[in-house]
Amino acid sequence: MRRTRFDDWPCPIARTADLVGDWWTPLVMREAFYGCRRFDEFQAALEAPRAVLAARLKRLVEEGMLERHRYLDRPPRYEYQLTAKGNDFWIVLAAMWRFGSDHLWEDGEEVPVVLRDCETGAVVTPAVVDEHTGEVVDGRRVRMSLRD
Amino acid sequence: MRRTRFDDWPCPIARTADLVGDWWTPLVMREAFYGCRRFDEFQAALEAPRAVLAARLKRLVEEGMLERHRYLDRPPRYEYQLTAKGNDFWIVLAAMWRFGSDHLWEDGEEVPVVLRDCETGAVVTPAVVDEHTGEVVDGRRVRMSLRD
Numbered sequence: 488m489r490r491t492r493f494d495d496w497p498c499p500i501a502r503t504a505d506l507v508g509d510w511w512t513p514l515v516m517r518e519a520f521y522g523c524r525r526f527d528e529f530q531a532a533l534e535a536p537r538a539v540l541a542a543r544l545k546r547l548v549e550e551g552m553l554e555r556h557r558y559l560d561r562p563p564r565y566e567y568q569l570t571a572k573g574n575d576f577w578i579v580l581a582a583m584w585r586f587g588s589d590h591l592w593e594d595g596e597e598v599p600v601v602l603r604d605c606e607t608g609a610v611v612t613p614a615v616v617d618e619h620t621g622e623v624v625d626g627r628r629v630r631m632s633l634r635d
Numbered sequence: 636m637r638r639t640r641f642d643d644w645p646c647p648i649a650r651t652a653d654l655v656g657d658w659w660t661p662l663v664m665r666e667a668f669y670g671c672r673r674f675d676e677f678q679a680a681l682e683a684p685r686a687v688l689a690a691r692l693k694r695l696v697e698e699g700m701l702e703r704h705r706y707l708d709r710p711p712r713y714e715y716q717l718t719a720k721g722n723d724f725w726i727v728l729a730a731m732w733r734f735g736s737d738h739l740w741e742d743g744e745e746v747p748v749v750l751r752d753c754e755t756g757a758v759v760t761p762a763v764v765d766e767h768t769g770e771v772v773d774g775r776r777v778r779m780s781l782r783d
Contacts, residue, residue: 493658497747497748498748499734503661508656510657513652520774535639577763579730580774586724587646587648587649600645600780600782602778603777611772612766615726617759617761618761624729626722626724626725626729630753634746
C-alpha cells in the first residue's frame with residue numbers, strides 16, 4: 488500500500504515530514520554534517536543496509552539536499568556533498584539534538600555526548616527562538632495562520 | 636522485517652529519529668499544539684487512517700509525549716493532552732516549520748501560511764541559536780564530542 492504523501496500539503500511541517508519522515512534520513516544527513524562523503528563512509532558510520540542507504544541517498548540527491556560528484560572515473564565512484572539547502576537542514580537536526588538530549592535518556596543517566604564548536608571547543612546548546620525578537624518560542628503561544 | 640531501532644543509540648538525533656521517524660507522528664504532535672484533544676478531532680484534522688492514528692497516539696502516550704484522560708464514563712471516551720515533554724517537542728516542529736518554509740515551495744511560489752503569536756498577532760520566525768551566545772548555529776562548525 489502506498490503511503491499518504493504530504494509533500495503538497497500547505498504546511499511547512501507536513502512537507503518536511505514527507506522529506507525526512509523515516510528513521511534513516513535524518514541520520515544520513517547527520518553523517519553528512521559530520522564529514523561523510525562516500526557511500527562506504529556512510530555505510531560504515533551507520534551500519535545501514537546497503538539498499539536502504541542507497542535509496543535514502545538517491546532521494547536526498549533528488550530533493551537537492553546532497554549533490555553527487557564523481558571523484559574517480561575508472562571505476563566510476565561518487566561522493567555526496569551537502570548543498571546550501573542541505574546545510575539549512577541543520578536547524579532540524581539541531582532541534583532533534585536538543586529534544587533528545589533533554590528527554591530521551593533515563594533520569595539520572597548522563598547524556599554521553601555534547602555538541603562543540605569546532606574552533607573554540609565551546610559546548611553548543613541549540614535553542615529555538617523567534618528570529619525577530621530573540622525570544623524562546625513557546626509552541627502553545629503560536630498558531631498557524633494564513634499570510635495576509 | 637523488523638526495522639532497525641535507534642532508541643538506544645548514544646546520539647540525541649538518533650533517539651529522536653526513532654521517536655518521530657515516520658510521516659504521521661510529527662503531524663499528530665502538530666495537531667496537539669493546534670488544540671486537538673479527541674481522537675475524532677485528530678482524525679478530522681489529518682484524515683489519517685484510524686488504525687494508523689490509533690497506533691501513533693498509543694506510541695506517543697507510551698513515550699510520555701501525550702497523556703490520556705477519560706472525559707466521559709459511559710461510553711468511555713478519552714482525550715489526549717500534551718505533557719511537559721510533549722511541549723518541549725515544539726522545538727523540533729518549529730525547526731521543521733522554518734526549513735519547510737524556506738525550501739519546500741517552488742521558486743516564486745509564496746508559502747501561504749505563517750506562524751503568529753496568539754496574543755499579539757506578530758509573525759514568529761523560528762531560528763536555531765546557541766543558548767549560551769544567542770548566535771545562529773552553523774552545522775558545519777560543530778562536531779559531536781564526548782562529554783568531558
